[in-house]
Amino acid sequence: MSAQRRSQNAWLAQRARAITPREPAMFRKILIANRGEIACRIARTCQRLGIAVAGVHSSVDRDALHTAVIGESIGIGGATATESYLRIDAVIDAARRSGAQAIHPGYGFLAENPEFARAVEAAGLVFIGPTPEVIERLGNKASAKAEARAAGVPVLGGGEQASFDSELVAAWARALPLPVLLKPAAGGGGKGMHVVWQTQALPEAISTAMREARSSFGDPALIVEPYVERGRHVEVQIAGDGRGEVIHLFERECTLQRRHQKLIEEAPAAPLPAGLREHLLADAVRLAQRLHYRGVGTVEFLVSGDRHWFLEVNPRLQVEHPVTEEVTGVDIVELMLRVAAGKGLPLRQSEVVLRGHAVEARVCAEDAEHGFMPSTGEIVEVMFPARDVRVETGVRAGSVVTPYYDSMLAKLIVRAPDRQTALDRLALALGDTRVFGVTTNCSFLQHLIALPQTRDGSFHTRSVDEALLKQIGVDGTPLSLLAAAAAWWLLEARKAGAGYGAWSAPDVTGWHMHAGDEPVTAVPTLLLRDGAKLHEIRFGLPAPDGQMLVQVGQERVLLSLRRIGEQWRLGVGDDVQTVAIAHRDGRLFVQAPGSSHQLEAIGYLARAAAANVTSGELRTPMMGTILQTHAAVGDTLRVGDVVVTMESMKMELKICAEHDGVLRSLTVVAGQTVERGLVVALVDAIEAE
Numbered sequence: 001m002s003a004q005r006r007s008q009n010a011w012l013a014q015r016a017r018a019i020t021p022r023e024p025a026m027f028r029k030i031l032i033a034n035r036g037e038i039a040c041r042i043a044r045t046c047q048r049l050g051i052a053v054a055g056v057h058s059s060v061d062r063d064a065l066h067t068a069v070i071g072e073s074i075g076i077g078g079a080t081a082t083e084s085y086l087r088i089d090a091v092i093d094a095a096r097r098s099g100a101q102a103i104h105p106g107y108g109f110l111a112e113n114p115e116f117a118r119a120v121e122a123a124g125l126v127f128i129g130p131t132p133e134v135i136e137r138l139g140n141k142a143s144a145k146a147e148a149r150a151a152g153v154p155v156l157g158g159g160e161q162a163s164f165d166s167e168l169v170a171a172w173a174r175a176l177p178l179p180v181l182l183k184p185a186a187g188g189g190g191k192g193m194h195v196v197w198q199t200q201a202l203p204e205a206i207s208t209a210m211r212e213a214r215s216s217f218g219d220p221a222l223i224v225e226p227y228v229e230r231g232r233h234v235e236v237q238i239a240g241d242g243r244g245e246v247i248h249l250f251e252r253e254c255t256l257q258r259r260h261q262k263l264i265e266e267a268p269a270a271p272l273p274a275g276l277r278e279h280l281l282a283d284a285v286r287l288a289q290r291l292h293y294r295g296v297g298t299v300e301f302l303v304s305g306d307r308h309w310f311l312e313v314n315p316r317l318q319v320e321h322p323v324t325e326e327v328t329g330v331d332i333v334e335l336m337l338r339v340a341a342g343k344g345l346p347l348r349q350s351e352v353v354l355r356g357h358a359v360e361a362r363v364c365a366e367d368a369e370h371g372f373m374p375s376t377g378e379i380v381e382v383m384f385p386a387r388d389v390r391v392e393t394g395v396r397a398g399s400v401v402t403p404y405y406d407s408m409l410a411k412l413i414v415r416a417p418d419r420q421t422a423l424d425r426l427a428l429a430l431g432d433t434r435v436f437g438v439t440t441n442c443s444f445l446q447h448l449i450a451l452p453q454t455r456d457g458s459f460h461t462r463s464v465d466e467a468l469l470k471q472i473g474v475d476g477t478p479l480s481l482l483a484a485a486a487a488w489w490l491l492e493a494r495k496a497g498a499g500y501g502a503w504s505a506p507d508v509t510g511w512h513m514h515a516g517d518e519p520v521t522a523v524p525t526l527l528l529r530d531g532a533k534l535h536e537i538r539f540g541l542p543a544p545d546g547q548m549l550v551q552v553g554q555e556r557v558l559l560s561l562r563r564i565g566e567q568w569r570l571g572v573g574d575d576v577q578t579v580a581i582a583h584r585d586g587r588l589f590v591q592a593p594g595s596s597h598q599l600e601a602i603g604y605l606a607r608a609a610a611a612n613v614t615s616g617e618l619r620t621p622m623m624g625t626i627l628q629t630h631a632a633v634g635d636t637l638r639v640g641d642v643v644v645t646m647e648s649m650k651m652e653l654k655i656c657a658e659h660d661g662v663l664r665s666l667t668v669v670a671g672q673t674v675e676r677g678l679v680v681a682l683v684d685a686i687e688a689e
Contacts, residue, residue: 026341027051027102030128031095032070034106035085036394037410038317039066042104045333054098056091058084060404065396074098079404079673080625085109086218088116092123102126102340104333108406111316112139112186113218128340129295130315131242137291138313140185142223148310151287155310156228156302162221166206172224173202179229182206184213185221192216193260195227208652211627215647230460232303233257233311234269236284237324239335241344242294248281249324249332249352253457254300256448258372258464263445264426265320266359267327270419270457273306280308287313295339296321296332319362319411322390326358326415358415359422361430361445364407365649367598368444369476370531374649376401376623376676379409380437380584389414389429401438403624403648409435423449434596436582436589443595477530477590477597481579483550483557484570485588486526486537488581489601490548491561520551528552528588529600616664618655618681624648626672626680635663636686643681644668661685 029052032039039055043066046053055070060079067073074094077084084090086109095103103120105111105128117132129135138144142162149155158176162185163169173180173196182205184192192212194205210220237249253269254262269277284299287310298318300311321332330352338346365375379399384391393410395401401409412429416422427449430442453459477485524536540549546560560571567580570592580591588599624646631643637657643666644655661683668680 026337026343027126029054029098029100030102030104030337031056031091031098031100032066032104032106033085033091033094034104034109034111035061035064035066035405037066037392037408038106038319038394040069040394041392042106042333043070045331045337049334049337051337054094054100056085056094058404060400060402063398065394065399072098079402081109081215081404082218088113088119091116092119092125095120095125096123100125102128104128104336105316107314107317107319108216112314114139126340128336130297131294134291134293135315138297138315141183141312142185144313145310147291148287151283151290153283153287153310154308156225158223158225160223162223164210164220164222166203166210169206169222169224170202173206174199176224176226179227181225181227182209182222183225184209184217184219185223186213186217186219191261192222211647212652228302228304228309229462230304232269232459233262233300233461234272234280234303234308235298235300235318236280237296237298237318237321237332238284238288238293239296239332239339239345240288240293241339242292243344244289244292245345246285246288246293247345247347247349247352248285249328249330250354251277251280252298252320252323254320255459255461256454256464257461260461262320262362263441263464264359264361264448264454265323266357266419266422267323268354268357270459272303276303276306276308283308283310296336319408320360322392322411322413323358323360326390326413327354327356328352329355356415356417357419357422358413359419359426360411360413361426361449362408363410363412363430363433363435363445364441365401365409365435365438366407366441367439368441372441373621373653374403374407374651375439376403376648377438378584379435380589381434381582382436383432383434384410385412385429385432388425395435403622405649407649409438409440420455423455431593434580434591436580436591437584439598440596446594476533477599478592478595479552479555480557480559480570480572480575481590481592481595481597482528482530482535482552482599483559483572484561484568484579485581485590485597485599485601486528486539486550486552487548487559487561488568489526489583489588490539491542492581492583519549520556527602529602530597616659616661616683616685617679618643618657618683620646620655620674620676620678620680621653622648622676624653624674626668626670626674627652628670629666629668631663631666631681633663633666637661637663637683643683646674655680657683659683659685 031054032042043053053070055073056076057067057073076090077087110116114132114136117127117135120127137147142160145155145160179195179197182194192209194209196202196205214220232255234251236251240246251269252267254265256264298314301308302311367373367375382397390413395409414422414425427446430446433442519540520538524538526537528535535552538551542548550557562569567578570577570579582589586601588601590597626646628645639659641657642654646653664682664684666681
């Protein structure tokens with residue numbers, strides 16, 4: 001058993017509340033109708049309780065970590081969610097084949113689909129979640145607002161109707177003051193949400209939001225609400241027995257978001273105005289009591305100053321539930337199982353006590369330095385903190401991050417006596433996390449945690465997209481790390497390669513032997529691409545003491561690089577730091593305290609191709625699916641014109657002309673699945689007069 005699994009099992013044994021003496025298992029066997037980290041998380045609690053589990057997988061998830069953790073997994077279809085995880089018939093058939101008595105939906109996919117819950121019950125199985133009727137009333141954001149208003153909970157205007165008629169949605173938006181927020185009526189997680197600031201942007205925003213909603217939740221219907229620019233997102237975890245008894249497990253802060261998707265979550269919330277917490281908790285419980293809520297759910301609020309408004313209810317398990325578990329000691333998955341088995345709530349409100357402060361960070365496969373572009377590919381190496389950190393993940397070395405699902409790779413959760421200490425510990429945990437093969441947001445999250453707005457709780461839901469993102473700004477890989485990566489390539493990658501011949505000799509560092517007074521080769525040996533930047537690398541001879549002169553562009557760095565276990569000790573002048581470096585398929589992965597970078601190593605013979613950044617070739621930035629082409633061969637294009645729109649990880653990406661020109665060729669069509677780096681179009685430049 002891995003150290004990570006042992007740590008997680010120890011956490012469960014220590015933190016799960018022993019409410020009653022151990023009794024026979026609530027279910028003999030359940031099916032987990034999900035994937036990734038949440039499938040692994042649910043399986044651990046079931047296994048601790050003596051409940052057998054079966055899982056499901058798509059064609060691209062056959063060898064995923066969750067299939068290994070669960071042990072028994074049934075294939076349910078193709079790569080996309082609509083071909084697999086959103087197929088109600090396939091999931092129920094898998095439950096029957098496995099002999100499961102109940103189905104746990106996790107979050108996302110079918111978790112908030114009332115038709116799925118009905119189909120589960122019609123099949124004679126138990127749905128581990130609210131009743132289909134309650135999901136219908138609360139899972140749909142439009143009807144949930146009507147229920148909140150009826151319960152006396154403050155609500156924003158608009159948003160009580162949903163439609164997939166784009167003209168009707170546009171009419172609702174025009175009737176409200178700008179800006180407005182488009183939200184999928186089904187589902188959650190920030191997917192498909194778009195803020196519209198100008199009326200003329202409505203048609204494209206509505207079209208995009210509907211496509212994303214259909215892809216993520218199988219339902220394109222949207223609602224429209226006024227957009228509050230500087231609010232906070234605070235939510236309350238509730239649990240009910242289905243007979244009118246409801247308790248809360250206090251509140252969580254989820255304000256730090258980007259594009260409406262949460263980055264950092266904490267429990268309890270950052271400081272709130274006096275009396276506001278009590279109002280939030282009471283409103284959440286009152287709404288759930290009105291509906292005789294069964295199972296666990298989350299009531300979400302928008303907070304501005306000392307005012308609050310109902311946003312929505314997520315009638316399911318939340319991604320961020322671990323922070324609540326950490327500060328209350330309640331295993332929320334176990335609570336769900338007990339209620340679904342008809343055993344009622346295992347504790348009273350007076351027994352729920354807060355202890356300390358917990359913070360969670362979502363580690364995602366995305367490139368913060370380049371517009372948070374999703375990152376796909378095989379994970380070459382992965383290492384998570386082993387001590388004092390709860391790690392929830394669905395990946396391991398060898399896992400392939402595909403474009404078909406959410407970009408989240410893992411969650412890191414820490415608990416401490418107070419908020420500041422918890423933030424400090426989370427920052428250290430992110431620094432100790434290593435994921436090579438795809439680009440992650442770990443460095444960005446460290447910067448985010450360190451900002452004054454995060455520390456004093458003065459943030460709002462637009463902070464990351466506005467001021468904080470501008471403050472963080474990244475200028476690319478530091479010079480010392482570029483030089484270290486180049487030196488590593490020379491000493492390790494070339495040494496391990498076959499066919500170098502004389503190039504493998506220790507005194508050969510370029511095209512020519514050293515001559516004259518110049519300490520580095522006259523011709524570059526290597527090119528390193530760092531995003532849009534291309535660096536020429538020249539080397540000097542390695543000195544007997546291990547030092548080497550590396551020239552990056554016009555800058556020279558005298559460094560030493562020594563192996564220390566699985567890492568390297570980098571010395572530059574009087575400064576010394578530990579770095580991790582790996583190489584795969586021409587890519588160099590470099591991690592130092594507080595930063596992680598991915599570079600492309602290009603041999604000098606490829607210089608002409610590498611330097612030709614305006615060749616007119618438009619390439620796909622990652623794996624994905626072509627949604628639409630916007631131009632035809634022979635069309636005249638201006639720089640920035642959209643040529644192709646593609647989708648990856650539930651996000652739409654636009655491939656644009658890099659210069660003025662004429663479209664010479666277009667090689668893709670809508671619906672086509674593409675790999676990273678595929679040439680989709682050629683644009684001939686228009687010569688200047």
